[in-house]
Amino acid sequence: MRGLQQKVAIITGAAGGIGGALVRRFCEEGAHVVAVDINDNGLKELVVSLKEFEGNITPMVMDITDHAGVAGKVGEIKDRLGRIDVLVNNAGWDLAKQFVETTPDFWNKVISINLMGALNLHHAVLPIMIANGGGKIVNISSDAGRVGSSGESVYSACKGGIIAFSKTIARECARSNVRVNVVCPGPTDTAILRSFTGEGEFGKKIYDGLVRAIPLKRVGQPDDIPGIVAFLSSDDANFITGQVVSVSGGLTMHG
16 A cells, blocks of 8 residues: 555554454554553563564453543653544444343443544544644544444444444545545454354354355454555545445445
8 A cells, every 4th residue: 555654653452353354464564553452461471472573462451431541641652652544443342232222321321432432532642643744534433323223222223323423533634635435345354243143053053144244255254344444544545535445245235
């Protein structure tokens, strides 16, 4: 990709499966990655697993649901590295439950992580990007936010909200040269999918049903996601903003 060399990129949810794959790809492209997660041990394991890129990674423990805390940490990044060129909002969490079985406490947790967390990062990072003459933001939503997903009602609401929010910020910040796009993974082999399918024979049936429904006949893997994210963060995507791209093996095909 053109123009990622030496760029400073914040990637949230870095200790997870997709997050780790994103960190690796951005390091391979020559970016300096601020790897953000609430899981300190997970970040340490990530750095060890990417030892060849040790000089390109700044691990940072951050609670993305804490607005003041996010602002402080983002300020530290700006002071330490001088700028922020790319933000990838990847952090997410959910448990598969029918809506009538959920509680307001559960809703609040899902909303805090999947929606408010991204808003907090935007609120802290956008002024820095605008002052610096522009930047790229890629928000990881989900096809659940485009077409719905049984057992993921509140999560789907958050991910749909991320899509609408991203398009609005893309419009508001276009004159400031900030490009904002969305990537929507379909079923991907992550902890969220495993919580959805469950264990044992019943879980296998659900998983196999997903495979049958996907035209490419497999669920996604974390390594399927970083290519489009790196592209949208690069100079090759300078004239692309406000767009939503599904990475779903053809399960969803939007015109």
